[in-house]
Amino acid sequence: MRGNPLAFLDTELHALREQGLYRRLRVLHGEQRAYAQIDGRSVVNLSSNNYLGLTTHPRLRQRAIEAIQQYGAGSGSVRTIAGTMEIHLELERRLAAFKRTEAAVVFQSGFTANAGTVAALLGRDDVIVSDELNHASIIDGARLSRAAIKVFPHRDAAAARAIVAALPRTQRALIITDGVFSMDGDLGALPALCDVADEFGAILMVDDAHASGVFGREGRGTVDHFDLHGRVDVQVGTLSKAIGSLGGYVAGSKSLIEFLYHRARPFLFSTSHPPSVAAASIAALEVLHDEPEWMARLWENTRFFKSGLAAHGFDTGHSESPITPVLVGDAALAMRLSDRLFESGVFAQGIGFPTVPPDRARVRTIVTATHTRDELQFALDAFARVGRELGVI
């Protein structure tokens, strides 16, 4: 009789349980909101990327419904065959205007935008110079490209410069950084990396997944925040976080976008978004322009919550964004802190290896524009109580 060739999976899962790293998927009942129903419990939700609360904004809902009525539920094909609808092109025009670039191309997700773009731009003779904490999608794209990968210490532009300076002058090189680092909430060393790219003629790419809708004028991202327009060759963003819908995009020159139309494998080989996703994303860009109060509230809440955590004595690292980690070190302790918070009515995800280094486990918090002061105060009180109980503070 045939044995179970997947038996090793149970061994691995058992090991995760033993290490306290096994995670059951939590289930959201109803909408993605600041105060949400999760696993049958009402909790202050500090775990979504719904920075501006746009997942439930009436304008996005309405436009998605209208698009379904007008165009149907799906697109039915990949973009390069029959799956490019006028609404996809309209979204790309709007994104290019938003990012102040010549053109933009939309992918199915931020993950595929990063991975597909890095793998398309670089080949086995090239070099990728990458911040050590860059997102998994960048790392996967770099591996797929087969280029040499040289990692520089987090935010250390001098180290990146030393790597690039040691390359032959004719070497094609890509310097790449997250705009906002998703686990630490700090900003990439973008201005200094721009200088390195200028000095050596390297390509510069930024993944602004957590910066679009959060940093810069009207949420244009870190390139706008640092006033670096025209100096970053490849800007990636997502539509899945502050924009409140789904997808990723690349903004840059016309040649870059046309090249990606021909060479980015997720664009070529995976079906395009349902029209409702494109419609909701367009509506979100309009909201960013018409309703600046969401960004203002996001930042007021961010300042309030960060200063509250610091006042209680938590180690929150070097965050400069609405993502604030509460660093505890040990993964099992991070998971216990997260579980006890949940029992106390606060959902803040525990994060351990391999997402972060083994000794840098944490509970990650993300505030949104739609949290009330009372909700944030409730969460701060719970953090203080449980943090003391577990000896974190």
Ligand SMILES: Cc1ncc(COP(=O)(O)O)c(C=O)c1O
């Ligand atoms: C820094 C970063 N880049 C890219 C992504 C992928 O974006 P998406 O969820 O749209 O695939 C994420 C998170 O999911 C992220 O945190």
